Amino acid sequence: MTDRIRLSDLASYYLKNVKSRLNLFAQPNYVPMRIAFGRSIQTGREPVFEEKDAEILQKAKAEKGGEQPNLFIFEQQQGLYFRAIVAQRYQRSINDEEYVDLLTRHVEHGLWLMYRETEKLKGYDYLVALANNARNHLMISDSAEFTLPFAQSDSPILSVRIGLQKDTKKEIEYAINTANNPHFGIMGGSGSGKTYFLKHLLRQVRQNTRYETHFLIFDYAKGDIAGDRQFVNDTRATVIDVKRQPLPLNIFADAAHSEAEQRAKAEKIVGTFKNVEASFGKVQEDTLYNAILAAYQNNAPYPDFATVREEVQQIIRKPDTLTSILRPLVEQHYFASAQEPIWQTWWNRTTIVDLHQIERKDLVCFLILDKVFEELKRLGDAPYDEQHGARKIRTVVVIDEAHNFLGVPKRAKVLETMIREIRSMGGAVVLASQSPDDYNTSNFDFLELLEFPIVLGCKPQSHRFLEQKFSLSTAQAKDLLREVGKLNRGEGYLLWEKKVALGELCK
Numbered sequence: 001m002t003d004r005i006r007l008s009d010l011a012s013y014y015l016k017n018v019k020s021r022l023n024l025f026a027q028p029n030y031v032p033m034r035i036a037f038g039r040s041i042q043t044g045r046e047p048v049f050e051e052k053d054a055e056i057l058q059k060a061k062a063e064k065g066g067e068q069p070n071l072f073i074f075e076q077q078q079g080l081y082f083r084a085i086v087a088q089r090y091q092r093s094i095n096d097e098e099y100v101d102l103l104t105r106h107v108e109h110g111l112w113l114m115y116r117e118t119e120k121l122k123g124y125d126y127l128v129a130l131a132n133n134a135r136n137h138l139m140i141s142d143s144a145e146f147t148l149p150f151a152q153s154d155s156p157i158l159s160v161r162i163g164l165q166k167d168t169k170k171e172i173e174y175a176i177n178t179a180n181n182p183h184f185g186i187m188g189g190s191g192s193g194k195t196y197f198l199k200h201l202l203r204q205v206r207q208n209t210r211y212e213t214h215f216l217i218f219d220y221a222k223g224d225i226a227g228d229r230q231f232v233n234d235t236r237a238t239v240i241d242v243k244r245q246p247l248p249l250n251i252f253a254d255a256a257h258s259e260a261e262q263r264a265k266a267e268k269i270v271g272t273f274k275n276v277e278a279s280f281g282k283v284q285e286d287t288l289y290n291a292i293l294a295a296y297q298n299n300a301p302y303p304d305f306a307t308v309r310e311e312v313q314q315i316i317r318k319p320d321t322l323t324s325i326l327r328p329l330v331e332q333h334y335f336a337s338a339q340e341p342i343w344q345t346w347w348n349r350t351t352i353v354d355l356h357q358i359e360r361k362d363l364v365c366f367l368i369l370d371k372v373f374e375e376l377k378r379l380g381d382a383p384y385d386e387q388h389g390a391r392k393i394r395t396v397v398v399i400d401e402a403h404n405f406l407g408v409p410k411r412a413k414v415l416e417t418m419i420r421e422i423r424s425m426g427g428a429v430v431l432a433s434q435s436p437d438d439y440n441t442s443n444f445d446f447l448e449l450l451e452f453p454i455v456l457g458c459k460p461q462s463h464r465f466l467e468q469k470f471s472l473s474t475a476q477a478k479d480l481l482r483e484v485g486k487l488n489r490g491e492g493y494l495l496w497e498k499k500v501a502l503g504e505l506c507k
Helices: 009-021 030-043 054-063 071-075 079-090 096-117 123-135 194-208 229-235 259-276 282-298 305-315 321-331 361-379 409-422 464-469 474-484
Strands: 159-165 171-175 184-187 214-219 238-241 351-354 395-399 427-433 452-456 491-496 499-505
Touching: 009 030, 009 054, 009 096, 030 071, 030 079, 030 096, 030 123, 071 079, 071 096, 079 096, 123 361, 159 194, 159 491, 184 194, 194 214, 194 229, 194 395, 194 427, 194 452, 214 361, 259 282, 259 361, 259 409, 282 305, 282 321, 305 321, 321 361, 351 361, 361 395, 361 409, 409 427, 452 464, 452 499, 464 474, 474 491
Parallel strands: 184 427, 184 452, 214 351, 214 395, 238 351, 395 427
Antiparallel strands: 159 171, 159 499, 452 491, 491 499
């Protein structure tokens, strides 16, 4: 039996390029080779391919880089698993010589697939797409007309159906990811149909991207989104009822490697508390900052809110604003302790966070937003299709009852910063609130950031939002103000073909 996987010069050329595109420079070659094996098995087809590009053939021949890793290094003490996968794939017993031959063929076939696929999607995005593909049990063709398993439908453009124009019955459809800002502002009072439309929008996003684009929604008011089992099943979402189970999140966990990281994390957390909690003063800032650093030193590899509160109590002996803020976080167990499992990433999960029964819901919401925003920043710019002017949307962040944030200057500033920056990272934001008036009380101008305003039935007092966002005269905006109050359930005014239109929204 041969003890090596002997790749051809061509497969080794693919390996070198795939490793570079996936940013696996520091990893040994067997890592992308194992991924390639899995990619080939994933297709369900014979590991046969043909390279027709003469330039690639010439480069591969000139480099003569035939990789020959030791079989046992490739297997990493998991040889039985690889043998079982091959045997299962071919539904028969496989002898030693045939096993190595099939292993090699699938690695080379997988590298060929990955070389082509990573021309369009690179790095972590590609690896996530492969994982999603496996999870969704999709079988993908490896023919020359290969369709990427992570493609948003057959086009890079993410379009969603909004409804019908009421007078013409013409269908209204938005291409979200070709807009300057792929952000929605959905405004409507109780009984307007706002929640129904919001759920329709999220279903469309999930289905039209083959469940690759995710969403994170904060269910503030009644828990009726989290409680809609059909919606949860349709979108393949995970529901976290924070009243009944801790969030699989420890905000201290990603700064466990160095003192500099810990100081930066402490500053970040203090900033979040300061922006969200109105009565959080200078004394509380210093106390929390020092308590977090002490908690890192005394609780390797990282602390949690319980150990941070213990450090706070060592610094101050009497209850104050900070202790009252920390109390429900710890005693009602909103966040995972240092001993409990956590999610390493949040941006690539479809999650409904039910906050409606908890205290300090605004602070909990912002701490989760900080986590997602930091992850997206680390990922960098999302893939961009120059031909269509479309940027891939990785996740949609939905903030229900957004008036809780828009009316508080510090909170509004945090939202504004996130909304401005998140687009290039592949994020979209949906702000759901009760009325256009919610945008008049803010110190910051969200009008330019909301590309897709949708106003359902409500009783706004001011015409300012309608005038500016729908490009109306003052008289026209005042007329529209009266009409908004007369809308039937499921009707809304929106921008369509660069002008205001009345639509019958999808449910």
